[in-house]
Amino acid sequence: MNDESVQERRSVLKTILRWVGLGALAISGGALLRRSTAHATVWQIDPRKCIGCGRCERECVLNPSAVKCVHSYAICGYCDLCSGYLETYAAKRDMAAENQLCPTGAIKRTFVEDPYFEYTIDEKLCIACGRCVRACEQYGNGSLYLQIRHDRCLNCNRCAIADHCPTNAIVRVSADQPYLLKDGEIKPSSSVPKKTAPKKPAKNIGGGL
Amino acid sequence: MKTSRRVHLRQLFFAIILIVLFWTLVPVVMIQKHEGKFPVRLQMPVVSAEDRFPRPEFESGYERPARVTPAPRPAWRDYLDIGVLAAALGLAAWFSMTSRSRKGLFLIACFGAAYFGVVRGGCVCPVGSIQNVVYALANDAALPVYVVSFFLLPILSALLWGRVFCSGVCPLGALQEIVLIKPLRVWPLVDRVLRFLPWVVLAVVMITASAGRFLLCAIDPFVNIYRLSGDMTILIAGGIVLLISTMIARPYCRYVCPYGAVLGACARLAKTNLAITPDHCVRCGMCVNACPVGAIDSPVSGEFTPQELKRERIILVLLILLLPVVAVALSSVGRSLSTRVTNKNPDVILARLLNEEDPEAVKRYRWDETALLDGFRQSGMTVEEANARAQRVIHNGLLMGNIAGGGLGIIAMLGLIGLTLRRGRKDYLANPSRCIRCGRCWQACPRQAFVDQQKMGSALPETEKPLEM
Numbered sequence: 001m002n003d004e005s006v007q008e009r010r011s012v013l014k015t016i017l018r019w020v021g022l023g024a025l026a027i028s029g030g031a032l033l034r035r036s037t038a039h040a041t042v043w044q045i046d047p048r049k050c051i052g053c054g055r056c057e058r059e060c061v062l063n064p065s066a067v068k069c070v071h072s073y074a075i076c077g078y079c080d081l082c083s084g085y086l087e088t089y090a091a092k093r094d095m096a097a098e099n100q101l102c103p104t105g106a107i108k109r110t111f112v113e114d115p116y117f118e119y120t121i122d123e124k125l126c127i128a129c130g131r132c133v134r135a136c137e138q139y140g141n142g143s144l145y146l147q148i149r150h151d152r153c154l155n156c157n158r159c160a161i162a163d164h165c166p167t168n169a170i171v172r173v174s175a176d177q178p179y180l181l182k183d184g185e186i187k188p189s190s191s192v193p194k195k196t197a198p199k200k201p202a203k204n205i206g207g208g209l
Numbered sequence: 210m211k212t213s214r215r216v217h218l219r220q221l222f223f224a225i226i227l228i229v230l231f232w233t234l235v236p237v238v239m240i241q242k243h244e245g246k247f248p249v250r251l252q253m254p255v256v257s258a259e260d261r262f263p264r265p266e267f268e269s270g271y272e273r274p275a276r277v278t279p280a281p282r283p284a285w286r287d288y289l290d291i292g293v294l295a296a297a298l299g300l301a302a303w304f305s306m307t308s309r310s311r312k313g314l315f316l317i318a319c320f321g322a323a324y325f326g327v328v329r330g331g332c333v334c335p336v337g338s339i340q341n342v343v344y345a346l347a348n349d350a351a352l353p354v355y356v357v358s359f360f361l362l363p364i365l366s367a368l369l370w371g372r373v374f375c376s377g378v379c380p381l382g383a384l385q386e387i388v389l390i391k392p393l394r395v396w397p398l399v400d401r402v403l404r405f406l407p408w409v410v411l412a413v414v415m416i417t418a419s420a421g422r423f424l425l426c427a428i429d430p431f432v433n434i435y436r437l438s439g440d441m442t443i444l445i446a447g448g449i450v451l452l453i454s455t456m457i458a459r460p461y462c463r464y465v466c467p468y469g470a471v472l473g474a475c476a477r478l479a480k481t482n483l484a485i486t487p488d489h490c491v492r493c494g495m496c497v498n499a500c501p502v503g504a505i506d507s508p509v510s511g512e513f514t515p516q517e518l519k520r521e522r523i524i525l526v527l528l529i530l531l532l533p534v535v536a537v538a539l540s541s542v543g544r545s546l547s548t549r550v551t552n553k554n555p556d557v558i559l560a561r562l563l564n565e566e567d568p569e570a571v572k573r574y575r576w577d578e579t580a581l582l583d584g585f586r587q588s589g590m591t592v593e594e595a596n597a598r599a600q601r602v603i604h605n606g607l608l609m610g611n612i613a614g615g616g617l618g619i620i621a622m623l624g625l626i627g628l629t630l631r632r633g634r635k636d637y638l639a640n641p642s643r644c645i646r647c648g649r650c651w652q653a654c655p656r657q658a659f660v661d662q663q664k665m666g667s668a669l670p671e672t673e674k675p676l677e678m
Contacts, residue, residue: 032342033357074273116265169588172351
């Protein structure tokens, strides 16, 4: 048997296959790049689907979680009797710890003018337990909601909280619009119409997990 | 001998053509079967919490504080990472092909672990990018340029130079490379069986990724070590894998990593591979002992005795006949696996709940199903949308089950067929699909037989001339 001719045949075959492989790579790579987006994707909570269950507090790979409660001042009613701030059976409407709903005292209440109070969130203290979110959603305007903060999020390829979200609310969004905010713009006196509420990203809403 | 090999090749080609034809047809049939699965029956009211209390108009001149929205990682860093990846691949290729520097490769591994592991935090890594590509193609989701680049660049490098990505550019491989102290030989039969596992992992990962579940990241033992956070079980498992890899080289790369399997397949076609110059080789076998992953094949006779030849031919024909059978069988396994995965998908369960189609679906949900319905009501999504999404998940799952399962069957059978086609070797050869370019072999070689003959031949000192044997 002619060893060298076999060798040669093999190497020719290999070269052909390599070019076929490179061609296939070029075509599929070009197709992939053509349908790809310039912007990276990041994780975000769709506030329309979030029920504030509190799993974000426990399941995030970070401790404390990359999720924080954010406050939409545009939606907030500035109520004195704030269901997100006060414990349900609070004895008094004051800043005493036992009257506060937040377990870490992350919400600050400051007097604005009669009868309005401003509520701000100290993100360093917030642990994303979602208690205020649930209460505000149930009895208030729903101005408190959870968002993934991108100064903290590691943007894991498999987001642990997306894996554990019971309502599939955690989705990939484009990095140039990394937040799904409830208030599109600040409209003080009139109500915020439904459509200016969270903007639907064009392509990325395809099911977080 | 020659004619029999030709017969083998012809049969092989015929079988492959048949199988390719078959696999183009099956998915089409499956798609048509599953259209129009979810009828719309229930309408849900949209509930909104907003507007319970009027927005106050302030008289004291109070202004609402501005929103604070910290920006994510800037885009230029993603593009920088692409550049760094390309440069590291090129450098690893240069160290392994041209300068034959084990030190250089080790430094690349240290850099890979430090930059792609610690600084970058691991995501998206080329290994995991398989899932992003599968998920994006299956669900028409966004696919960022840098993810595509991370997916394609190592494959391109494998087609050109072999598995240089695995040498140490990959942060997962780099960690195992750094901790490897005393490589032990894995029993060849066990090694051969385990080496097939990455393909199984690839098939399963493709099926789960099409349904949006990134299994590969869930079982990634090292990303938690790089981040020093995350699931404690995986963190401990990662520590154990690292302990094992001090003795058994690269257990993850060899027996789990699906991307390594893909790169290995590409590396077979690579233009340049690790070559051992036969004229310089003294057949001492030291490189075989030095190779931690068993990638150097020893010389073997390709001759069959007449009885053997007869037996092997029968086996070969049987295997080729079995190929489509195994492919079909495994594709049905793939489909049933995808059904299991999609049955637990929240989109699918939501649609089943809404249509009151399957009360059992509730039991399969990990969480309280009322949460799912609450989220749905709150979202303002219509039932049609929910149905469409569920249908897409099921459809994609079945398609991917077919492709991945059938592909796995074909790869398994081609592997077995490859075992019957015995090729003789007179020299020691580095197997491109297994060589991960660690550089231990050329360090162990007493004759510089690994140095590229054409490029370095004239540069060899006079004393390094081939031995007269």
